[in-house]
Amino acid sequence: MAAALKNALAHPIHSNKRNSQYRPPPINEEQKEREKRFVLDFQNKNISACPDTNTSDVKERALGAASKQLRVQDFDLVKTLGTGTFARVWLSRFRGQTSECKSKVFALKILRKVDIIRLKQIEHIRNERNTLAAVAGHPFITTMITSFSDKDSLYMILDYCPGGEVFTYLRRQKKFEPETARFYAAEIVLILEFLHDVKGIAYRDMKPENILLDAEGHVKLVDFGFAKKLLNKETYTLCGTPEYLAPEVIRNSGHGTAVDWWAFGILVYEFLVGQPPFWDKNPMKIYEQICGGKIRYPQSMAPDARDIIAGLCKVNPAQRLGNLTDGSAGVKNHPYFKTIDWDALYHRRKKGPILPEIKHAADTSCFDEYEDAPEKKSVYTSDMAEKYDKEFKDF
């Protein structure tokens, strides 16, 4: 790799004395070209799909560093891939006539500052950017290549996962074959092991909707909106998805990485059964069931699957598998995973059980159709910018 390239994002132009008022920084065309190159080259490396190829960028902290040069005008927004509460994710590519610009696509996640403020999600958005930067390069986590911002919005350039959501396949198949479920579950164990043990990060929103598939059928975890670095202290803010909330989150008694093991148990159950163990039309009834912790297992579920779910879905986090003295090793060593070769899995030696039907790099046939962005748009006023822009300075 050329030296210039390595340095492309390693030294983002950061002004320390940034004024709280948004002022577009002057564009340095040379630096901008280097940054474009970096983003484009990321894909070449990523396609080889070996987890070790990205390490030098990760070490130099180039991957995931903020860009002060890129603008949304540099991109063509091709198609909406998905929408969340306040984000819209676009299939996008660099504007330009070269075949490279045309062939290389990204997922561009756009968040409007007004919406973030209205929904009181400033802290979560900051956590999302910073945890994504901290974990960039893991084989089963979507990589944030870089981020940037303008007057109204925040942007994250993510590697495009063409397979779409595991959720879509699960609903289509009603439930997964035991081996399919085990494969996805095992890759997710590797993600949680890395997030918890290496990074000290709780993810806090595990569900099939947030697990995408790449071209080879491996999982890619997206949406780090609730992820948080914990520094060995418990945290209290309620967040997650109703059916997947852990009892200690509902009761507000303080929670940590153990909530991800709870949700992982719910996930394995939903993979095998087709619906989560706790459900009711009335969300309060879901929460009551969760705190009661009584799970019903279908006859068809294998005993080791039942056992791992029961161990993961312990109401008391001090008894929960994954949160005990042996940590995630306790999960990996559970009989449910006895057929898994963890090293081969990490190195992606085998393709996944479901191979997305993808005809070309920019194929979006695995994604649902979304309507265009709604018209009514509240504006991010200069008063708001005065007050809040300092909160977004990491982008």
Added chain:
Amino acid sequence: MAQSTFPGGGNPFGPGASGGIGNVREEDEAADTLGSSTGPFGGTSYTFGGPSASQPPPAPSSAFPTGGLPDEYNTARRTSVSAESLNPTSEENDNWKPPFHKKTADQLSRLRSAVSSNFLFSALEEEQSSLVLGALVENNIPAKGIKVITQGDAGDYFYVVERGNFDIYVNPSGTIGPGPEGMGKLVTTIGPGGSFGELALMYNAPRAATVISTEGSSTLWRLDRVTFRRILMDSAFQRRRMYETFLGEVPLLNTLAPYERSKIADALEPRRFKSGDTIIREGDPGEDFFLLESGEAEVYKSDAGPNPVKQYKKGDYFGELALLDDKPRAASVVAKGDVKVAVVGKDGFQRLLGPVEGIMRRNDYSKVEETKQV
């Protein structure tokens, strides 16, 4: 009628979600008891991960629907939820005290029974419960026809009815429409002792129904989410820090890293004793370790006559040698007045930190005071 949740359960997961009445999912009590809560940790130690787990996995439920998904399961994409960020260590909260609104003894006991069937309240400790009830504030509804909450609006308060009756309307579209018809169908009426709107105690979800007064001079009590969740957070936070401090003073455990201490603090379970109760009995096998959280206790030894040989007070601990070996208890500890202790057993300890011997070995364990060896 005590109706503690919205009928039809408004589904806040998406617009247009339609509601039925209540929970139509078939219940099977017998099968339920086979679930995870009666799982493998019934006092004996259980190791996951070994090829031969010592306990059988939970049995399947015979009542489980076999023919695919129950019709009512909502298979749509699910949206995330989150509440206001709560941070016990941030400065603005340093002097936070929950609001307190005085109530008569009668009012308090009515409120207590009104919320007793609600799982969010029924699991509260006595102290938390008093703070929560104290924080409920009176909300007078002077006239008939006042909408207390409006379907589709943001929800911030939970309500208990003190006086008057309130009609609950649900519009199947998920939001109230224009005109009197817009409220949708009358689904129920809630009177004194009833409550509504408790999902607002979790996070801000759109209201699932419209609630309207049916007579003049009605009275409600209401509680907002941030107050409720802060009360829960603050007491959990204080309890954890108190346990960590107590644990820090136990010589046997003073080689624990702070994060190990907080894991143990997590595993401590409160237990209460009445005056005269025996907390541990001389000669019994020792299994649990105790921290005295409040009250006093006395230590008796059979070879030392009828008088107590020692007193324990708040912050003292006993039974720690049980974590190390299975020797019988060397003395009895009896509650003097009401006592609250926090308990962790040997298996609970080992599950979190591994064999106790290893931890002890970091320490010179001969330093442990003789008199402490209960």
